[in-house]
Amino acid sequence: xxxxxxxxxxxxxxxxxxxxxxxxxxxxxxxxxxxxxxxxxxxxxxxxxxxxxxxxxxxxxxxxxxxxxxxxxxxxxxxxxxxxxxxxxxxxxxxxxxxxxxxxxxxxxxxxxxxxxxxxxxxxxxxxxxxxxxxxxxxxxxxxxxxxxxxxxxxxxxxxxxxxxxxxxxxxxxxxxxxxxxxxxxxxxxxxxxxxxxxxxxxxxxxxxxxxxxxxxxxxxxxxxxxxxxxxxxxxxxxxxxxxx
Amino acid sequence: xxxxxxxxxxxxxxxxxxxxxxxxxxxxxxxxxxxxxxxxxxxxxxxxxxxxxxxxxxxxxxxxxxxxxxxxxxxxxxxxxxxxxxxxxxxxxxxxxxxxxxxxxxxxxxxxxxxxxxxxxxxxxxxxxxxxxxxxxxxxxxxxxxxxxxxxxxxxxxxxxxxxxxxxxxxxxxxxxxxxxxxxxxxxxxxxxxxxxxxxxxxxxxxxxxxxx
Ligand SMILES: [Mg+2]
Numbered sequence: 001x002x003x004x005x006x007x008x009x010x011x012x013x014x015x016x017x018x019x020x021x022x023x024x025x026x027x028x029x030x031x032x033x034x035x036x037x038x039x040x041x042x043x044x045x046x047x048x049x050x051x052x053x054x055x056x057x058x059x060x061x062x063x064x065x066x067x068x069x070x071x072x073x074x075x076x077x078x079x080x081x082x083x084x085x086x087x088x089x090x091x092x093x094x095x096x097x098x099x100x101x102x103x104x105x106x107x108x109x110x111x112x113x114x115x116x117x118x119x120x121x122x123x124x125x126x127x128x129x130x131x132x133x134x135x136x137x138x139x140x141x142x143x144x145x146x147x148x149x150x151x152x153x154x155x156x157x158x159x160x161x162x163x164x165x166x167x168x169x170x171x172x173x174x175x176x177x178x179x180x181x182x183x184x185x186x187x188x189x190x191x192x193x194x195x196x197x198x199x200x201x202x203x204x205x206x207x208x209x210x211x212x213x214x215x216x217x218x219x220x221x222x223x224x225x226x227x228x229x230x231x232x233x234x235x236x237x238x239x240x241x242x243x244x245x
Numbered sequence: 246x247x248x249x250x251x252x253x254x255x256x257x258x259x260x261x262x263x264x265x266x267x268x269x270x271x272x273x274x275x276x277x278x279x280x281x282x283x284x285x286x287x288x289x290x291x292x293x294x295x296x297x298x299x300x301x302x303x304x305x306x307x308x309x310x311x312x313x314x315x316x317x318x319x320x321x322x323x324x325x326x327x328x329x330x331x332x333x334x335x336x337x338x339x340x341x342x343x344x345x346x347x348x349x350x351x352x353x354x355x356x357x358x359x360x361x362x363x364x365x366x367x368x369x370x371x372x373x374x375x376x377x378x379x380x381x382x383x384x385x386x387x388x389x390x391x392x393x394x395x396x397x398x399x400x401x402x403x404x405x406x407x408x409x410x411x412x413x414x415x416x417x418x419x420x421x422x423x424x425x426x427x428x429x430x431x432x433x434x435x436x437x438x439x440x441x442x443x444x445x446x447x448x449x450x451x452x453x454x455x456x457x458x
Contacts, residue, residue, distance in 0.1 A: 037324030039291070043284070046320045046328065069424055073329035073367050077320060 003106040003115040004030040004056030006088075007099055008049055008066040008075045012036035014095075022099045025178035025205060026107035031099075032056045044074040053078055053088055061087040061112035063119060065098045089116045097122040097206065104178060104205045108185030122206065156190065159222040162232045168243040169215045176243040177208035183234045189225035191235070202235065248397040248458065249347045255311045256300045258454035263297035265450035266290060266443070273446075276439040280426040284325055285439040292323035292331070308348050312339035312356075326424060327440060330364050330377060337363030350401040354392035357385040357405055368423060375421040375433060377440035384409040384448055402452035409445040416441045 005022065009015040015035025022031045032052035037043025049064070056062045064075040075090045082088055089112065091098060098119040105118035168176055172193075181203050184191050191202035195217065200207035202221070213219050223231040238244075250258075266273075266289045274286030299318045305311040316335030320328050341359035342348055348356070361381045370376040387408035391401045416438035424440070426433040 038322055039324065041284075041324070042282075043288070043324030044328075045324065069368075070324075070326035070329060073326060073333075074320075076367070077329050077332070 001060050001109050001111055002029060002058050003060050003102075003110065003112050004032065004053075004058060004062045005099065005102055005106065005115075006032045006034055006049065006052045006056050006062055006064045006075075007095065008044060008064055008071040009033075009035040009095065010037075010042045010044060010068055010071060012040070014067065018096060018099050021096075022103035024175065025100060026103035029103050029106040030056045030058065031103060044071045046074050046077060049074055049078045050081070053082070053086070057086060057088070059085075061089070061115075063102050063106075063112070063115045064088060064090045065093060065095050065102065065119060066090065067095045087112060091116050091119040093119045093122050100174075101204075101206060104181055104203075107178075107182055108203060156224045159224050160228040160232050161220060161222040162236055163218050164221050164236050164239045165218050166213055166215055166243075167239055168245045170245075171214035171217055172208045172211055172219070174205070174209060176238075176245075177205045179243055180208060180235060180238060181205050183238050184223075184231045187225075187227040187231045187234075189223045189227045189231040191221065191223040191228075191231045193235075194220040194222065202231075248399055248455070249349050250308060250353070250398045250455065251347050252306055252308050252311050254455075254458065255308050256305075258451050259300050259311070259315060260297055261454040262447050262450040263293040265446055266293040269443075269446055273439050273443050276437050276442055279436040280421065280429055280433045281439060282325075282425055285327060285443065288323045288325040288327055289443055292319045292328065295319075295322040307342070307344050307346055309339040309342040309344060312336070312342065326368070327377075327443070330368055330440070333363040333367045334360035334381070348398065350392040350396045350398050353398050353401045353405075354385070354388040357381070357388045361385045370423040373419065374423045375416045375419040375426060375438045375441070376423050377438070377444040379416045379419070379438065380409040380412040380441040380444035380448075383412040384444070399452065399455040399458070402448065402455045406445065406448040406452040409441075409448045413437060413441040413445040 007015045007018050012035035015033030019031045019033040032055055034049040034052040038045045053062050066072045066075050079088045079090055101122040102115050102119035105115045184202055192199045193202050195211040195213040198211055200211050221232050221235045270286035270290040274283055277283050277285035295318050296315050299314050305314055312335045316332045320332030337359040338356035341356045370378045372378055372382050384405040388401045388405040391404035418434055420431055421427040421433035
């Protein structure tokens with residue numbers, strides 16, 4: 001399962017730069033930039049977007065994100081023009097945050113609805129997200145909610161937990177946060193990381209980054225579920241390896 | 246005698262539209278420079294030059310087929326918001342005409358109504374938002390009234406063009422609520438909306454071409 005992404009921007013440079021950023025966090029996800037107008041100037045290019053959707057689709061569908069008005073309209077036109085079995089969704093989300101959240105969700109194996117939800121949650125537009133099995137995962141991928149640790153823990157029962165020292169220089173910055181989220185994405189476990197009284201879903205790159213945990217800081221990793229121990233072990237190993245820096 | 250419109254008539258009219266858009270390109274760009282990104286004239290010129298080239302090639306035998314070719318050409322070539330918006334307008338108009346070989350005043354009014362529906366849905370704009378809807382909505386209303394009164398194609402299009410021109414003028418004092426101009430807030434007041442102006446221009450060129458036959 002690998003949902004593809006298409007980034008529609010008025011600017012080729014914005015689309016390309018963002019595709020590069022998203023690809024760093026989600027190396028196995030096809031992230032296609034579609035920026036600039038038909039003449040290579042500022043604008044949006046229907047044919048370029050349609051081609052990008054074609055190339056991004058590996059059979060599991062495509063999520064399109066956009067920057068300004070006409071990019072949204074062009075993306076919608078392309079999606080309306082698709083014929084089965086092509087499936088694609090245009091998501092209303094801030095382009096950068098939405099793309100990062102969607103890319104990480106896709107890297108973690110979320111299906112089309114899950115990636116859509118992850119991008120939409122990045123905007124904080126939870127109202128637009130339909131319910132479904134991927135919603136929880138998606139909310140985590142966007143990481144909009146950090147709960148007080150006690151509240152969550154009480155509901156979830158005893159956790160497997162460990163104190164983990166961030167032995168890399170930058171702490172839970174973008175790349176390490178993406179590595180951490182990816183390392184546990186396939187496990188049957190709920191995993192949270194707590195730092196300075198704030199808790200983030202470990203599948204949420206943005207949530208992890210939002211903890212502001214720096215190099216040398218100690219975080220608490222807690223996990224629940226069948227593979228909770230494995231999850232904690234993976235996070236600890238990753239930190240011990242200095243996040244492969 | 247009531248005057249109808251065939252695919253051939255429509256092609257002639259679209260060449261006139263293309264010429265009018267090219268002639269007024271600088272005016273549209275100046276309007277867009279005041280409250281947008283100064284590309285409306287160039288975008289429309291590029292789109293309608295491509296339209297003129299497209300309708301010159303044979304193969305479109307019904308008015309609907311011609312309008313569909315116009316819509317897809319605009320979507321592919323314009324590059325700004327007017328591409329998806331005008332493109333959707335022409336595609337919806339094409340759908341409403343089905344496969345008849347000749348359209349009358351009633352069909353033209355229905356096509357304008359369908360075009361308006363498409364633009365509203367695509368752009369999520371309403372009357373008063375300072376967009377092309379402010380020209381197209383009164384044009385569709387005036388066309389319907391003219392058609393109900395038994396107006397033929399030239400009469401219906403003339404009514405639509407006049408209403409669109411008045412509608413475009415009405416955008417001047419408005420504060421934009423959609424599109425690039427909306428980022429300007431109050432500063433968008435005092436200028437015509439470029440999209441409303443180009444809508445009036447297109448309808449006037451269609452009406453003039455229809456009336457000249
Ligand atoms: Mg413009």
